[in-house]
Amino acid sequence: MKSVxxxxxxxxxxxEAVALAAKQCDVDVVASYPITPxxxxxxxxxxxxxxxxxxxxxxCTESEHSAMAACLAASxxxxxxxxxxxxxxxxxxxxxLFVTSGCRAPVVMAIANRALSAPLNIHGDHxxxxxERDSGWIQVYCENAQEVYDSVIQAFRIAEHLDVQLPVMVCxxxxxxxxxxxxxxxxxxxxxxxxxGTRQFPVVLTHEGKTVPFKLDPENPMTMGxxxxxxxxxxxxxxxxxxxxxxxxxxxxxxxxxxxxSGRRYGEGLLEQYALEDAEVAIVCLGxxxxxxxxxxxxxxxxxxxxxxxxxxxYRPFPAEAIVKALDNVKAAAVMERSMSFGGRGGxxxxxxxxxxxxxxxxxxxxxxxxxxxxxxxxPSQIRMIYNDLQKIMHSKRVDDPVRFVGLRE
Amino acid sequence: MTTxxxxxxxxxxxxxxxxxxxxxxxxxxxxFRPERDVTKCTKCLxxxxxxxxxxxxxxxxxxxxxFDMSFCKGCxxxxxxxxxxxxxxxx
Amino acid sequence: xxxISEGKFTAKNVAEKPELFLSGHRACAGCAPATxxxxxxxxxxxxxxxxxATGCMEVASTIYPYTSWATPWLHTAFETAGANASGIEAALxxxxxxxxxxxxQVDVVAFAGDGGTYDIGIQALSxxxxxGHDFLFVLYDNEAYMNTGIQRSGGTPYGASTTTxxxxxxxxxxxxxxxxxxxxxxxxDMPYVATASPNYWKDLITKxxxxxxxxxxxxxxxxxxxxxxxxxxxxxxxxxxxxAVETCVFPLWEAVxxxxxxxxxxxxxxxxxxxxxxxxxxxxxxxxxxHLFTPQNEKMIExxxxxxxxxxxxxxxxxxxxxxxxxxxxxxxxxxx
Numbered sequence: 070m071k072s073v074x075x076x077x078x079x080x081x082x083x084x085e086a087v088a089l090a091a092k093q094c095d096v097d098v099v100a101s102y103p104i105t106p107x108x109x110x111x112x113x114x115x116x117x118x119x120x121x122x123x124x125x126x127x128x129c130t131e132s133e134h135s136a137m138a139a140c141l142a143a144s145x146x147x148x149x150x151x152x153x154x155x156x157x158x159x160x161x162x163x164x165x166l167f168v169t170s171g172c173r174a175p176v177v178m179a180i181a182n183r184a185l186s187a188p189l190n191i192h193g194d195h196x197x198x199x200x201e202r203d204s205g206w207i208q209v210y211c212e213n214a215q216e217v218y219d220s221v222i223q224a225f226r227i228a229e230h231l232d233v234q235l236p237v238m239v240c241x242x243x244x245x246x247x248x249x250x251x252x253x254x255x256x257x258x259x260x261x262x263x264x265x266g267t268r269q270f271p272v273v274l275t276h277e278g279k280t281v282p283f284k285l286d287p288e289n290p291m292t293m294g295x296x297x298x299x300x301x302x303x304x305x306x307x308x309x310x311x312x313x314x315x316x317x318x319x320x321x322x323x324x325x326x327x328x329x330x331s332g333r334r335y336g337e338g339l340l341e342q343y344a345l346e347d348a349e350v351a352i353v354c355l356g357x358x359x360x361x362x363x364x365x366x367x368x369x370x371x372x373x374x375x376x377x378x379x380x381x382x383x384y385r386p387f388p389a390e391a392i393v394k395a396l397d398n399v400k401a402a403a404v405m406e407r408s409m410s411f412g413g414r415g416g417x418x419x420x421x422x423x424x425x426x427x428x429x430x431x432x433x434x435x436x437x438x439x440x441x442x443x444x445x446x447x448x449p450s451q452i453r454m455i456y457n458d459l460q461k462i463m464h465s466k467r468v469d470d471p472v473r474f475v476g477l478r479e
Numbered sequence: 480m481t482t483x484x485x486x487x488x489x490x491x492x493x494x495x496x497x498x499x500x501x502x503x504x505x506x507x508x509x510x511f512r513p514e515r516d517v518t519k520c521t522k523c524l525x526x527x528x529x530x531x532x533x534x535x536x537x538x539x540x541x542x543x544x545x546f547d548m549s550f551c552k553g554c555x556x557x558x559x560x561x562x563x564x565x566x567x568x569x570x
Numbered sequence: 571x572x573x574i575s576e577g578k579f580t581a582k583n584v585a586e587k588p589e590l591f592l593s594g595h596r597a598c599a600g601c602a603p604a605t606x607x608x609x610x611x612x613x614x615x616x617x618x619x620x621x622x623a624t625g626c627m628e629v630a631s632t633i634y635p636y637t638s639w640a641t642p643w644l645h646t647a648f649e650t651a652g653a654n655a656s657g658i659e660a661a662l663x664x665x666x667x668x669x670x671x672x673x674x675q676v677d678v679v680a681f682a683g684d685g686g687t688y689d690i691g692i693q694a695l696s697x698x699x700x701x702g703h704d705f706l707f708v709l710y711d712n713e714a715y716m717n718t719g720i721q722r723s724g725g726t727p728y729g730a731s732t733t734t735x736x737x738x739x740x741x742x743x744x745x746x747x748x749x750x751x752x753x754x755x756x757x758x759d760m761p762y763v764a765t766a767s768p769n770y771w772k773d774l775i776t777k778x779x780x781x782x783x784x785x786x787x788x789x790x791x792x793x794x795x796x797x798x799x800x801x802x803x804x805x806x807x808x809x810x811x812x813x814a815v816e817t818c819v820f821p822l823w824e825a826v827x828x829x830x831x832x833x834x835x836x837x838x839x840x841x842x843x844x845x846x847x848x849x850x851x852x853x854x855x856x857x858x859x860x861h862l863f864t865p866q867n868e869k870m871i872e873x874x875x876x877x878x879x880x881x882x883x884x885x886x887x888x889x890x891x892x893x894x895x896x897x898x899x900x901x902x903x904x905x906x907x
Contacts, residue, residue, distance in 0.1 A: 098664060135697055141657065142646065144657075145658075146619070146662060148664060273495040287641065292632050294494070300484070498635045504594065537582065
């Protein structure tokens, strides 16, 4: 049993934690475009570059769409690639996200979650990353700067794993996490470097009849990104799905290895369970809101209420089995959601959680609380109100309307 | 298609092409085919330069050009550009 | 073989170089862009990575599982040829520095058509050039979005009929002028910009090689007739690329660090203006201009001649070769050659 590595505490906000982690991971190319609230990431990295603290080609592309294209191309050439974006920038990259996952490029990207226009809003919510849940990217949502730091480092190992080979999005709430200073435990440079190692490549069959490492290499020419007609396309998409399923195993493996080294874990890497073992009422949520929920859970527990929290850390691949197991005893669950699917009778997370619970024998009553859009704060008393609602539902065994709003002026 | 196509488990990921187009014979596209009068041909090699399909080869060992009918699409550029009008397009 | 960038090579030298753009691609019979790609690949000097924007040449050459590319090749999307080239070049640079790949020169060549250069691709191209990445960007200009069905582009010339700028009873084709893309690239203060035409294959290969050899971004605008989209005879694609130069519709020039220099095929005309052919000769063999040869639209041919002459004069001025206007052979039907 290895002992936990000695770590230094630094005062970092979420963005700085991202930049530091990327710096330590021996990234080869960063191609990015600034957008609030991710700007500190790209600026910090630029500072490292300017001071010769990293051996990285830093490309300031003229838009996010080009940033992702350049990242993909650099990755295809064999480089370890990192970038960051948010909101409109992520939306602008939309097309390229699918191309990147389709090309199986292990790009790691930090997303400082921010609301989508219109109206223009620079503050935190999950609508940007939620809109990309179908893009074939692994998505991890972090609660605080510490977790962000840990997750970015793990992301490279997950993305580059030979059974995965998918790009990874590490999400941190805009301003709440990205700009809030925290005590963050930082691993030594060489420890991180050893942990991430150098990039390994799967092998592919090329038109020369050779089976060679998957990258653009004049010694072993190959064609990447061809046109696949209807008689071929479908199989590649199934491959991506398989990679996602493999990720459900790889993510906990990498997480465990990291936990041994750092002394920190977040559940098993997929979900974080807080006072959930015997909970009757539970909130399910992503990101920093969980932090506030935890304080409310503590208060309620002290009052004898069997309240619990399930924080979904890995949202893609969706850990359905683990979620079902975690909510085993729960009678009423509220999915707190920081994004909307207009006209969709609730948000994406609500749909997927309910979907996972549908096949179970004893389904909890599940409701959706849309909150925090455009960076609106959700306070402990509002969360307490949710738990009150859940208790009412649990006792009355009735749900009047499954989709509600918290903090909205109605 | 007589060959069995690869299943998703067998296919190389990310759609890397595994056959050279040199095995995809486009010669049956043509309606007209070039015919060369060797007495007029000066081996200037202009036809080998202009052919969009690279279907005319300069054979060093033969010290002559050779038309590759398995790729020639019969566009007629070679005939049109030949400085001595040594090439004629025939049905 | 830097003799290539000096034009010191023969047809035999070219014929003996191995093909890097292989036969068996699905381009139309008589496709000049295919010829252009073949010739440009002959201009490469060693290990080369090619990236391409979505378009005719991309689709025709990489229909899975077949590929016509003997070099490493990447396609990502329509807008991204310039961004791809940036990413590849950056990766090569750093991987060499870190000793992860061989320390040898690997050239990056990007190919794109109208869409990928003039319009949807212009941002990425402009950004890549501004950042100074070392690569050659080749525009194979067939003057419309051919792959998706002959729709108008920023490169479609005035008066041409395309599927989205149709010549009909009320509107006679495209009324906007061709975007001066090569001049736009010169305005980026980039090391090398040139125009080329496949008929002048030696000039084309020389320029491509120059672009590859230059340290930094280079842009090559190549005229590439499309018999399908232009409704022209497939056997005349190269001839059309000659006519375009002879009528000064598409003059050949280079701008080395912003200094314009006329290339020989166009210089010949500048020095002997009687050699300049009337645009009518060029227009009348293309179905996309057929509607101009009606009483209703005849004036447009004069307008095209006027625009061509005006642009030609402006180019001559940039090259330091002005001429008295009278001598600049316009729609003179005296039949003088």
